[in-house]
Amino acid sequence: MSGPLIVLVGPMGVGKSTVGELLADRLGTAYRDTDADVVATAGKAISEIFFDDGEERFRALERQAVRDAVEQHTGVLALGGGAVLDDETRALLAGRPVVYLSMDVDEAVRRVGLNTARPLLAVNPRRQWRELMDARRPLYEEVAAVTVATDERAPEEVAQAIVEALELPERTGGPVPSDQEKSRMTEQGTTRIQIAGTAGTDPYEVLVGRQLLGELPNLIGDRAKRVAVLHPEALAETGEAVREDLASQGYEAIAIQLPNAEEAKTVEVAAYCWKALGQTGFTRTDVIVGIGGGATTDVAGFVAASWLRGVRWIAVPTTVLGMVDAAVGGKTGINTAEGKNLVGAFHPPTGVLCDLAALDSLPVNDYVSGMAEIIKAGFIADPVILDLVESDPQGARTPAGPHTAELIERSIRVKAEVVSSDLKESGLREILNYGHTLAHAIEKNERYKWRHGAAVSVGMVFAAELGRLAGRLDDATADRHRAVLESVGLPLTYRGDQWPKLLENMKVDKKSRGDLLRFIVLDGIGKPTVLEGPDPAILLSAYGEVSA
């Protein structure tokens, strides 16, 4: 029977992808993952399929993915944790070299714990794990030719045990990972990016990896008695799970639910949080944890900056945009009727935990919105980002893409370098505002119903046209803006009749000085500069280029 050399089954978090990639490398063959196939077919994250279409639809897609893979793939194949629940899928596995990777409940809680991106395990992880394992163990055992325990074993040891159990021949010459494989390997470990302390603030680290919530108590520390977990409505279960976990570790933990997205960035929501903190007796040694996208971390940071004139806070960004931008750098704030982010403070967090697994549940439009800030980092500082996006624009739209971790880490490094030398935006930091002058004006005009990244995309095309018309930016680089932004599905245009309103909105941009409008433009890739008081005719012409 042709087909996969090895099929890995087992619960979520057991290490199927890590071990599978190691095995593929050792055996000189390819690795394939049916979860990734399902995401690619459906064009959305697994949690979205569960939410929008139901588990039955997901299992049908998964069954087809398994059928295709067992017919076409000859390397190492990993199946989703629940694939064995489906009778037909189990039948497809009969007689194949299926390896069941097992782990006990304690190990599962330790490895996956509160990993909220796993839609089935948001709350009470230990009890839910036990029930899930009890239900699925017999099914894994039914399809498996071999069972390999993973408890207290490194992925390399598990891979070795599988090679021995199946008596597989290894390729000679040792593992030689390709660049693509290397970038995936980065994703498996935790990357730490340092942000220097400036302007009297403490240094801190941005951690990028998986299963990072276990770091929270270390960051919160012993001096805190109370912790407030601020989360959006969309992450209600996550917020509660984190609160419960912190409570079980002895903190007096409260969860404060905020509205989703931009609706959270209001003074009314901030006041609601202040009230909750006051009623809890929150003191200067207590800590706020903001879990969510940029809107949530902006508010959480602002509440932390303003409560008692400043308490510590930790950012746990759960969107691409939050990870690469909003949660890093200490800009916190809310909107007012007059404009975007007009009230706020520079108040850096104590630490930032970017758990890449959280991105699995992010709706695709929110994922793509974050790509705008990644592409911004490419244009202002790191052209490799642009190359990576252009090499696989479809992959750049999903967390399963080959460059996800590298794109996120590179963008964070760009931001880290800037904010480490200019926290309070006395100069250099303004480059991070590339595309934002028009973007914020559009967001206000749309009553904050447009996604931030979508507005930044149009704003960058506008800034590129402005640079071109001002004689600073070459045609090829200006055109590259349109091409790369469009390739990932970001918008390039906005309503042509809105220019007078947008111009009015831009006057309150934080880069303005008196009546002087100031824009970040490029002299070339990686060469941002300030364009002060451009001729109104140039501004209008540049807008003409983005008008729909």
Ligand SMILES: NC(=O)c1ccc[n+]([C@@H]2O[C@H](COP(=O)([O-])OP(=O)(O)OC[C@H]3O[C@@H](n4cnc5c(N)ncnc54)[C@H](O)[C@@H]3O)[C@@H](O)[C@H]2O)c1
């Ligand atoms: N402070 C800064 O330096 C900075 C930088 C860039 C952007 N921002 C701000 O960030 C905001 C945009 O942030 P954003 O793009 O993250 O959007 P967002 O915070 O509005 O989140 C988008 C949506 O996704 C939901 N969500 C978040 N994480 C999820 C997950 N893992 N799974 C499912 N749903 C999830 C949210 O509840 C929300 O409905 C804007 O207000 C922008 O001004 C701030």
Ligand SMILES: O=C(O)C(=O)C[C@@H](O)[C@H](O)[C@H](O)COP(=O)(O)O
């Ligand atoms: O961190 C910065 O500085 C930025 O400008 C990053 C921007 O991407 C971000 O949208 C920021 O919130 C905009 O700040 P603002 O000062 O223009 O409100």
